Amino acid sequence: MIRLDKILGHTGWGSRKQIKELCRGGAVTVDGTVVRDSAVKVDPEAQVIAVHGNSVAYAEHYYLMLNKPAGVVSATEDRISPTVIGLLPQQYQGASLFPVGRLDKDTTGLLLLTNDGVWAHRITAPKKHIDKRYEAVVDGPIPADIDSRFRRGIILDDGLECLPAQAAVTGPQRLSIIVQEGKFHQVKRMCAAVGLTVTALRRCSIGNLQLDSALAPGAFRPLTVGEREMPFSK
Ligand code: URA
Numbered sequence: 001m002i003r004l005d006k007i008l009g010h011t012g013w014g015s016r017k018q019i020k021e022l023c024r025g026g027a028v029t030v031d032g033t034v035v036r037d038s039a040v041k042v043d044p045e046a047q048v049i050a051v052h053g054n055s056v057a058y059a060e061h062y063y064l065m066l067n068k069p070a071g072v073v074s075a076t077e078d079r080i081s082p083t084v085i086g087l088l089p090q091q092y093q094g095a096s097l098f099p100v101g102r103l104d105k106d107t108t109g110l111l112l113l114t115n116d117g118v119w120a121h122r123i124t125a126p127k128k129h130i131d132k133r134y135e136a137v138v139d140g141p142i143p144a145d146i147d148s149r150f151r152r153g154i155i156l157d158d159g160l161e162c163l164p165a166q167a168a169v170t171g172p173q174r175l176s177i178i179v180q181e182g183k184f185h186q187v188k189r190m191c192a193a194v195g196l197t198v199t200a201l202r203r204c205s206i207g208n209l210q211l212d213s214a215l216a217p218g219a220f221r222p223l224t225v226g227e228r229e230m231p232f233s234k
Pocket of ligand 1: 107
C-alpha cells in the first residue's frame with residue numbers, strides 16, 4: 001500500500017501541496033469514489049486511481065527508449081541547455097528518471113531513461129561487457145588496420161587505456177563502432193587516436209536492443225518487458 005500523494009507525485013501531478021488541493025477539491029477518485037484525503041494508502045496495482053477522470057498509470061520503475069536529438073544534454077537538469085528529461089511529458093516528471101549513461105550534446109540515437117538504479121548499473125558498468133554500437137561519420141583517411149587497433153585497446157590522449165573495441169568500415173567516411181564502456185567522449189577520442197575526426201555520431205544499439213526506427217528524433221516510448229532484458233543479450 002502506498003500513500004496517494006506519493007503515487008500522484010510520482011506520476012507528475014505536482015507537489016505534495018498541489019496534490020492535497022487536488023484531492024480536497026474532489027478531483028481524485030479511487031475505484032470511482034472521490035478521495036479528499038491525499039494521505040490515504042492505496043494499492044496502485046489493484047485499485048484504479050484517476051484525476052479529473054484520467055486514470056493514473058503508476059509503476060515504481062519506468063524503462064524508456066528515447067531517440068535523442070542533437071542539442072539536448074544527457075542530464076536531469078542543466079542551467080543552460082534543454083535536457084533529455086525535459087523531453088518527457090508531465091506524467092514522468094515526478095518519477096526521478098535519469099539517463100542510463102551519457103551521450104554528448106551533439107550525439108543522437110538510442111538513450112535509455114529509467115529510475116531503476118540497479119538496471120542502469122547492469123548496463124553501464126564496463127565489467128558487464130555490454131556492447132554499445134555507434135555509427136560514426138568521420139573526417140580523414142580511415143586506417144586499414146583500424147579494427148585490429150581498436151581490438152587491441154586504444155590508449156587515449158590522457159593515457160587512459162580502453163577495453164577492446166571493434167570498428168568496421170560501412171561506407172566512405174563511415175564506421176560502425178562497438179565499445180563496452182562509456183568514458184567521456186570515448187568514441188570521438190578513440191577515433192582521434194587513429195587520426196580521425198568524428199563529424200556525426202549516432203548510437204544504434206545496446207546489447208540486442210536496437211533503437212526503434214519508428215521513433216522520430218526527440219520521441220520516446222516505454223520498453224516492453226521483454227526489451228528490458230535485451231541490453232544483456234548479444
Ligand atoms: N562516445 C562519444 O565520443 N560520444 C558519445 O556521445 C558517446 C560515445
